[in-house]
Every structure is written in C-alpha cells, then in structure tokens.
Amino acid sequence: MARLERELERGPLAHGWADQRWTSARVKTMIGRLFHVSYTVEGTWRLLRRYGWSRQQPTWRAIESDDDAAELWKREVWPRVRAPRRRTAGGWSSKTMPASR
Numbered sequence: 733m734a735r736l737e738r739e740l741e742r743g744p745l746a747h748g749w750a751d752q753r754w755t756s757a758r759v760k761t762m763i764g765r766l767f768h769v770s771y772t773v774e775g776t777w778r779l780l781r782r783y784g785w786s787r788q789q790p791t792w793r794a795i796e797s798d799d800d801a802a803e804l805w806k807r808e809v810w811p812r813v814r815a816p817r818r819r820t821a822g823g824w825s826s827k828t829m830p831a832s833r
Contacts, residue, residue, distance in 0.1 A: 733783060739766060740785070756780075756787075 739762060743752055747762050760776040763769055771779065777787075 735766070736763065737783070 739747070740754065740759070744754055744758060745752060747758075747765075749758060756773045756777045759780065760771050760773055763771055763776065
C-alpha cells in the first residue's frame, strides 16, 4: 500500500495520462500495471476509500460566471419577477366522489 500511495502522489502525468486527475479507472489500470493484480473499478474505489483517499471531483464552473451578480439577482430581482402563488380552492379532483360532479 505504501508503494501505491507513493505512485498516486506522483500524479497521473507521471503515469502517462494527459491531465492531473485521478479516476478510479485510471487507478485500476495503474494497479494492474505495477502490481499485476486485477481490480474492478468499484473494488479500486473501495480500496482507496479504506486507506483514506477520497474521490476527486472536478469543479465545473463557467468561466463567465459572476457569483456576486448571481447572488444580487437572486436577492433583488427574482422576488419581483416571481409569479405569486395561486390559491387553490378546496374540493375533490376524483370523478368518483360526489363533490366533484
């Protein structure tokens, strides 16, 4: 496990991938190459989790995103443009109930 951790810390670039993101499938492939052991992707994830590693989820965010402007819009504009809730009248919608005929 110590060798696996050293290899993970070296990063995906050191193992031939084009970016610096570890995926379970990549770790599975690396384990197969280094240790000649076959794991499933799920088994790889469980192994990593057992030793304290967590998933790497890239943060997807638009470059043009302006968090301050979005928060201002939600706070000031949205309450003005949001349609008021319609009040519902009591009654039954079932055709088998006498009150709805």
